[in-house]
Amino acid sequence: MIENSKLAIIGAGSVGSSLAYAALIRGSAREIVLYDMDRAKAEAEVLDLAHGTPFTGAGKITGGGDIEAVAGAKVVVITAGAKQQPGQTRLDLAGTNARILGELLPKLVELAPRAVFILVTNPCDVLTVAAQGIVDLPPGRILSSGTLLDSARLRWLIAEKAGVSAASVHAAIIGEHGDSEFPLWSQAKIGPTPLLEWTDEHGKLVFDSTERARLHEEVVGSAYKVIAGKGATNYAIGLSGARIVEAILRDEKAVLTVSTVLNDYNGVDGVALSVPVVVGKHGVERVLDVPMNDSEAAHFRASAEALHQSIQALGIDTP
Numbered sequence: 001m002i003e004n005s006k007l008a009i010i011g012a013g014s015v016g017s018s019l020a021y022a023a024l025i026r027g028s029a030r031e032i033v034l035y036d037m038d039r040a041k042a043e044a045e046v047l048d049l050a051h052g053t054p055f056t057g058a059g060k061i062t063g064g065g066d067i068e069a070v071a072g073a074k075v076v077v078i079t080a081g082a083k084q085q086p087g088q089t090r091l092d093l094a095g096t097n098a099r100i101l102g103e104l105l106p107k108l109v110e111l112a113p114r115a116v117f118i119l120v121t122n123p124c125d126v127l128t129v130a131a132q133g134i135v136d137l138p139p140g141r142i143l144s145s146g147t148l149l150d151s152a153r154l155r156w157l158i159a160e161k162a163g164v165s166a167a168s169v170h171a172a173i174i175g176e177h178g179d180s181e182f183p184l185w186s187q188a189k190i191g192p193t194p195l196l197e198w199t200d201e202h203g204k205l206v207f208d209s210t211e212r213a214r215l216h217e218e219v220v221g222s223a224y225k226v227i228a229g230k231g232a233t234n235y236a237i238g239l240s241g242a243r244i245v246e247a248i249l250r251d252e253k254a255v256l257t258v259s260t261v262l263n264d265y266n267g268v269d270g271v272a273l274s275v276p277v278v279v280g281k282h283g284v285e286r287v288l289d290v291p292m293n294d295s296e297a298a299h300f301r302a303s304a305e306a307l308h309q310s311i312q313a314l315g316i317d318t319p
Contacts, residue, residue, distance in 0.1 A: 005029045005249045008073035008112065010104065011080030012036035012063075014231075015120060017045045018238030019077060024049055025056050028242045029249055032061040033073065036080070039065025073112040075245050080104065081121035083232060094123050094314055098130045109135045116248050116283040119144035120241050124177050125259050125307055128272035130316045132261055139261070140284035146259030146274030147173040147181055149240040153219045154183055161215075162190055162198060162206060171195065172257045173219060174275050174290070175303035181274075182303070183216055186293045244279065251281040260284045266297055268304040271311065 007029035009016045013036075020034050034049075036042035043064045050061050063069055070076065081097040101121070108117070117137070119127050124144035131142045150173040152166075159166040171188035175181045188195035198206050207215075226233045247254040259274045265287060278286040292300060 006031045006033065006073045006075075007245055007249070008033045008035065008070040008076045008108075008115075009063075010035050010070070010076065010078045010108065011121075012038065012042040012045045013079065013083070014234040015237055015241075016077075016079040017049075018234040019079060019120065019241040020045070020049055020061060020238075022235075022238040022242040023245060024053070024059055024061060026239075026242050026246070027057055027059060028246045029075070030059055032059065032063075033069045034061065034063035035065070035067055035070060036063075037065060067107060068111065070108060071111045073115050075118065075248050076108055076112055076115045077118045077120055077241055077245065078104065078108070079120045079241075094126045094310060097121050097123075097127060098314060098316065101127055101130060102134055105131055105134045109137065115141075116281075117142045118241065118244055118248075120237060122177070123310070125272045125274075126310055126314065126316070128259050129261060129270075129311055130314075133317050138282075140282055142260075143244075143277075143279075143284050144177070144259040144272065145237065145240055145244065146272075147175070147177050147257050148244065148274070149237050150177065150181055150219055150222075150274075151257045152236065152240060153222050154215065157215050157218060158188070158190065158195065158207075161211070164190055172276060174257060175273050175300055176307050177259060177274060179220060180299075180303040180306050181220065182296070182299050183212070183219070184290065184292065184296060185212055186296060187291060247279040248281055248283065253278050253280045253285070255279075255288065258284070260287065262287065262304075265289075266292065267301050271304050271307050273300070273304055273307065 009020050012034050034046050046063045128144045154171050155166045155169040158169045168191050172184045173181050174184050190198050195207050223233050255276050256279050257274050257276050259272045261272045262268050276288045277284045
């Protein structure tokens with residue numbers, strides 16, 4: 001935990017409160033502030049979390065319905081927005097959540113002018129582009145959770161199939177956080193072994209084209225499956241949000257697959273997509289040039305084009 005580190009979470013719904021809980025028990029920040037327009041809801045969540053702090057260490061949590069409590073935060077995570085309904089795509093949410101962001105973000109930047117801003121509201125790629133047009137911040141200071149969770153889902157599925165620890169799986173989902181996202185199979189590894197060469201105890205290849213297609217489909221459908229069963233995804237996205245916060249507050253220079261506005265990247269310009277980047281105290285500090293085969297590069301550009309069309313339909317100017 002970093003001394004005098006302050007994390008502000010905007011929105012005390014299922015995602016915001018789960019992120020606060022994850023950050024509290026992981027020791028992600030010295031101070032956590034949870035804000036929501038619904039004062040009673042925010043205060044109740046803060047009280048419930050505060051009652052557990054004797055078991056979590058030195059961190060403290062405060063908050064409620066006063067947005068001024070955000071002042072001086074080093075990281076601001078925005079989870080506020082309309083909730084995705086069963087059967088609703090992420091892009092269906094775009095217009096409503098872009099308007100909410102337009103109301104919130106200028107005030108948040110005024111209160112925390114040096115903060116890094118993380119969007120954990122869908123559709124996060126569209127909103128990352130919108131945010132760049134709403135406020136004038138240096139490159140990298142606005143990012144979104146992107147496909148970090150999707151990549152974690154893929155790593156978990158691969159680990160389950162291979163019978164290894166997920167920590168030993170190195171694989172990423174890139175592109176749009178949505179239906180056009182895709183695995184970067186050419187770079188995936190289990191330990192030092194390329195995924196495409198991984199065999200079972202009988203020497204049979206485990207991750208053939210059929211199995212890879214199944215894993216891809218399962219990752220893309222994961223959120224819809226969870227939402228259909230319980231109404232929202234919250235625990236895993238809370239943990240992934242806390243992980244990004246830690247990389248920033250601890251200046252880790254961690255390589256994470258998050259979404260940021262890309263400029264002249266593999267034929268893509270002016271839209272936000274997820275690729276592996278270096279995350280430190282300034283937010284996104286470097287976008288990594290990741291090797292892609294021809295099929296992956298074409299898929300990446302197609303993902304960018306689909307996103308660009310959505311952005312145009314909403315009348316959002318690209319940087």
